[in-house]
Amino acid sequence: MHYNLALIGFGNVARSLARLLLRKQDVLKSKHNVTFSFTGISTGRHGFAVNPNGLDIEKALELVESGKDIFSLSSLEVKSSLDVIKNSQANFMFENSPVNTQTGQPAMDHIRTALELGMHVSTANKGPVVHGYRELTTLAESKGKSFRFESTVLGGAPVFSVMREAFPLAELESFKGIFNATTNVILSRMESGETYEQALAYAQKIGLAETDPTNDVDGWDAAIKVAALVTVLWDTPMTPQQVNPTGIRGITSEMIAKAKAEGKRYKLVCSAEKVDGEIKVGVSPQLVDSTSPLYGMMNSSTGVTFRTDVIIDYSIVLSEKPGMTGGPVETAYGLFADFANIASIVK
Amino acid sequence: MHYNLALIGFGNVARSLARLLLRKQDVLKSKHNVTFSFTGISTGRHGFAVNPNGLDIEKALELVESGKDIFSLSSLEVKSSLDVIKNSQANFMFENSPVNTQTGQPAMDHIRTALELGMHVSTANKGPVVHGYRELTTLAESKGKSFRFESTVLGGAPVFSVMREAFPLAELESFKGIFNATTNVILSRMESGETYEQALAYAQKIGLAETDPTNDVDGWDAAIKVAALVTVLWDTPMTPQQVNPTGIRGITSEMIAKAKAEGKRYKLVCSAEKVDGEIKVGVSPQLVDSTSPLYGMMNSSTGVTFRTDVIIDYSIVLSEKPGMTGGPVETAYGLFADFANIASIVK
16 A cells, blocks of 8 residues: 655654654565655745655755755645645645644644545644544544544653553543643752753753743643543543643742652643543642652653543653653654554554 | 353453453443353353353352352353363353463463364463463464453553554564562562561452462562563563562562662562563562652552653553552453454444
């Protein structure tokens, strides 16, 4: 089976994905008889390119990473992401445009268009999950295709596929986790004596926090991940606004020192619980002690504990990498895993 | 689809499984159109029963739990587990006979017979995994059936299915974990000031440790789990003897107190690493500090950290249950999940 791939969004994650696909190209072919070519690329600032016969992906990576436009690679004149999707003749689209927490756009339109054209879709974008899960899943099913989003919550580490494949007929009762690496780095470094400003500056220096850290430190990134899990795992629509997060700006060095003296830590705790059919959610800084699975998640480590009716307190933890800050490579694997699973090679 | 189920072994785990199947009976039918009946039961001390038209499972539970023989339920004269398998007309067998670390028998013969008769098999028994993985998997495939063993390593919490379904084309580089709950309880309680003897007595009192604790405290239970993971995940046969474990008998209260003062803990660490194609394994007590994902696993909590070429340090942790000691119910879920997955209801 040959796949024509469209990359909508060509930032760090999508470029890591392209490299991962190239690295796994031989094993895909030899083990599963799956081949692929890239037939459409849409970038934020370096133009658009399509070629149904296959684009030179190495050249595209080189052009974008040296700040050049990719239009020279294109066999057709295309001027938008939708143009790329429609002309790529792709049968699998990776959607990695910037997140829009409020509307899920333009990712929603990209995914709708791709599914209507009969493509499978995988996205690392949380927007369309919280704003379009039911609609897009229904649309995908009506076309016999799949809409997947493994990368959206735990940075590419398997979460949705674990609950889908490894917990048959289990009833999820609650989950609790740490979903935002930036705030966890800040709180960890404040425990080691840094001020909030120093810790934030460090998180920005290593490329984890953005110049405007609002989305992380005020809890919105965590809230959209909670909303995504609730939306999918309980099939119950929820927006980050409904989660109504409290961030970490109110946590002072003094509070952290006092907690430390008591053997406790502040964590930006994400939680959801289903009680009598009603779902209660929260994102807020909370004190946890060493009996909590969250206590040991330091620095850029993130993780989640699921409680079900059959397995009680099953945790998944993505630990900080030795000498690394995580990020694009692992997120790229989530997209790759969606592709590999959909290509039916994992049976 | 209707399944005739044979239960070979009818101890705590198998009886929990029977109750779990009854509890999930309606959702199996309504959601997936799967029905089942029990057509064969083999017990260790309470006899054997078969009825291809279905045995009264509630009655069987009642008889065994009041110490009575189940033969009165049988429609045929059967006198051995092999008789039960051959006469049950089952198409799915759960194998839960006692573990034999040295040979994998009699489970090996039970499973071979069942597969040859065209049954799917799920087992919580580690013996046939380390002694027969390749043979039994090959036999199962030749019959178009499955041989599964989700319950063998982490007490029913998904591990094998996670690696199989959620990590497509990832290369496992190493794993490290705590696989034995008894020794973890003992080490945890010694850290709180109990002697080895007191801690062991507690583990026996709550039903975690056996009267003869050798299998746990000398590391053999941990070693067979390491061997099972190596055998399956790297498709490389390995026995517990090759793992050659060191247990916790050499760890004194003084050593634990000294470690605690330094912010460290002894854990019975299970590890395996693949370096240049060679697999190095170990089970031994090791000092871990708070940066290790193993540090926070206290009491009956167990878990494993996988390092792959794509996701670095992904941990799965089964935490101690509030007010519970874990055990049969969760192990039963591993068997149930194998059944549910094989019955193709998770798609």
